[in-house]
Amino acid sequence: xxxxxxxxxxxxxxxxxxxxxxxxxxxxxxxxxxxxxxxxxxxxxxxxxxxxxxxxxxxxxxxxxxxxxxxxxxxxxxxxxxxxxxxxxxxxxxxxxxxxxxxxxxxxxxxxxxxxxxxxxxxxxxxxxxxxxxxxxxxxxxxxxxxxxxxxxxxxxxxxxxxxxxxxxxxxxxxxxxxxxxxxxxxxxxxxxxxxxxxxxxxxxxxxxxxxxxxxxxxxxxxxxxxxxxxxxxxxxxxxxxxxxxxxxxxxxxxxxx
Amino acid sequence: xxxxxxxxxxxxxxxxxxxxxxxxxxxxxxxxxxxxxxxxxxxxxxxxxxxxxxxxxxxxxxxxxxxxxxxxxxxxxxxxxxxxxxxxxxxxxxxxxxxxxxxxxxxxxxxxxxxxxxxxxxxxxxxxxxxxxxxxxxxxxxxxxxxxxxxxxxxxxxxxxxxxxxxxxxxxxxxxxxxxxxxxxxxxxxxxxxxxxxxxxxxxxxxxxxxxxxxxxxxxxxxxxxxxxxxxxxxxxxxxxxxxxxxxxxxxxxxxxxxxx
Numbered sequence: 354x355x356x357x358x359x360x361x362x363x364x365x366x367x368x369x370x371x372x373x374x375x376x377x378x379x380x381x382x383x384x385x386x387x388x389x390x391x392x393x394x395x396x397x398x399x400x401x402x403x404x405x406x407x408x409x410x411x412x413x414x415x416x417x418x419x420x421x422x423x424x425x426x427x428x429x430x431x432x433x434x435x436x437x438x439x440x441x442x443x444x445x446x447x448x449x450x451x452x453x454x455x456x457x458x459x460x461x462x463x464x465x466x467x468x469x470x471x472x473x474x475x476x477x478x479x480x481x482x483x484x485x486x487x488x489x490x491x492x493x494x495x496x497x498x499x500x501x502x503x504x505x506x507x508x509x510x511x512x513x514x515x516x517x518x519x520x521x522x523x524x525x526x527x528x529x530x531x532x533x534x535x536x537x538x539x540x541x542x543x544x545x546x547x548x549x550x551x552x553x554x555x556x557x558x559x560x561x562x563x564x565x566x567x568x569x570x571x572x573x574x575x576x577x578x579x580x581x582x583x584x585x586x587x588x589x590x591x592x593x594x595x596x597x598x599x600x601x602x603x604x605x606x607x608x609x610x611x
Numbered sequence: 612x613x614x615x616x617x618x619x620x621x622x623x624x625x626x627x628x629x630x631x632x633x634x635x636x637x638x639x640x641x642x643x644x645x646x647x648x649x650x651x652x653x654x655x656x657x658x659x660x661x662x663x664x665x666x667x668x669x670x671x672x673x674x675x676x677x678x679x680x681x682x683x684x685x686x687x688x689x690x691x692x693x694x695x696x697x698x699x700x701x702x703x704x705x706x707x708x709x710x711x712x713x714x715x716x717x718x719x720x721x722x723x724x725x726x727x728x729x730x731x732x733x734x735x736x737x738x739x740x741x742x743x744x745x746x747x748x749x750x751x752x753x754x755x756x757x758x759x760x761x762x763x764x765x766x767x768x769x770x771x772x773x774x775x776x777x778x779x780x781x782x783x784x785x786x787x788x789x790x791x792x793x794x795x796x797x798x799x800x801x802x803x804x805x806x807x808x809x810x811x812x813x814x815x816x817x818x819x820x821x822x823x824x825x826x827x828x829x830x831x832x833x834x835x836x837x838x839x840x841x842x843x844x845x846x847x848x849x850x851x852x853x854x855x856x857x858x859x860x861x862x863x864x865x866x867x868x869x870x871x872x
Contacts, residue, residue: 387737476718477720477722479716479720481722482709483712484784485737485738485787491737
């Protein structure tokens with residue numbers, strides 16, 4: 354029993370070490386020269402554009418549902434006019450970035466994990482390496498940088514669509530004009546709501562890309578490993594998102610909400 | 612006298628070049644955990660030579676060539692390629708070495724998100740750093756024509772048969788004019804006719820590009836067609852060496868079992 358625990362811990366520690374080495378190799382390859390611009394743009398399209406619909410629908414429903422859930426309580430407190438502000442602050446600060454990141458973890462991290470895992474199994478990564486090309490630069494650097502750029506953009510789009518969902522929900526029962534609703538939303542937000550959310554979604558994007566690439570690139574050889582890499586990428590990336598969020602909230606509170 | 616010397620010198624030079632050892636392995640050992648895969652491998656590959664490594668599956672044949680390109684590091688022994696110890700090379704040296712070595716994987720290992728054209732352009736733009744599109748296009752078409760697959764230039768690997776994938780894989784490795792070719796079971800999984808075509812293609816390409824080759828196989832027809840010299844591997848060791856005809860007469864039971872298949 355004790356031996357199993359020790360072996361488990363040793364394996365876990367080795368995994369942490371391997372991730373640090375992988376991070377160092379990624380970081381070194383960003384500045385190694387010969388950046389793969391065309392692959393980076395392709396990945397931005399694959400990651401950003403192809404996830405937009407999913408993020409949009411989810412954010413729309415979240416905005417709609419939040420207003421429907423919040424309304425009775427706020428009406429009871431006589432604060433129905435606070436609905437746009439409540440939705441805007443909660444959505445921009447927390448719900449938008451986290452929901453977008455979780456959706457992207459499910460869609461992007463799994464797809465990167467499966468794609469690189471399958472390339473590993475079919476020896477495509479080895480083929481790239483023995484040809485003298487740099488698979489890290491072509492496959493890993495481009496994907497991680499693309500997720501780090503596209504997840505914040507998706508988050509901003511998701512926020513806008515979520516607020517629009519809230520506007521429609523509000524008009525189911527009340528009547529509020531589009532300009533008044535959005536003026537109230539914007540007026541309730543300031544720099545300290547917007548900036549930390551964007552910054553933390555850059556880290557969410559990085560975690561999604563990094564975990565997906567690490568799991569896929571280091572998967573074992575065998576078809577089963579592809580599934581394991583994809584599954585493990587989603588679980589680990591989701592955990593990282595909540596972990597980063599917890600740290601980001603602490604830092605934001607210290608810096609902006611003293 | 613001086614005229615005679617001029618005639619002798621190029622001959623000597625050609626002969627010396629022919630005898631030049633491009634890969635020298637001495638006492639190479641490799642283990643994965645408790646399993647000793649390579650026990651004591653010693654061999655030389657001369658320039659322009661086709662050496663076939665014959666053996667059953669799981670005997671360490673592929674591990675040998677993976678050590679040659681630095682994908683794996685030997686636990687003991689030395690493995691020199693062009694006189695340099697592969698295990699002691701840094702990343703940049705290894706990259707430079709790999710440009711001179713072509714590696715044909717068992718599956719062909721084509722990049723499945725790219726067309727045949729993009730697969731072939733990849734080493735030209737990333738490894739040789741070519742930028743002239745017309746030169747790249749010309750090279751791609753020339754080498755694809757050499758393997759008889761010019762019609763498949765815009766197809767995806769998923770649209771190709773097993774034999775076609777191997778041909779494209781071969782074209783992709785040859786496009787950078789490597790000095791050494793390593794073939795990992797090039798005919799496995801193919802029907803006898805396609806296997807023979809691939810074996811003949813390997814021989815033709817070796818003559819055309821003047822490469823030195825190590826061919827890992829357990830296909831006797833492939834060995835017969837391609838080999839200048841055959842080494843037989845069993846349980847991580849080389850147990851016999853010779854030409855196809857010499858080994859046909861071998862008394863060794865394991866060697867004979869290959870020829871009696």
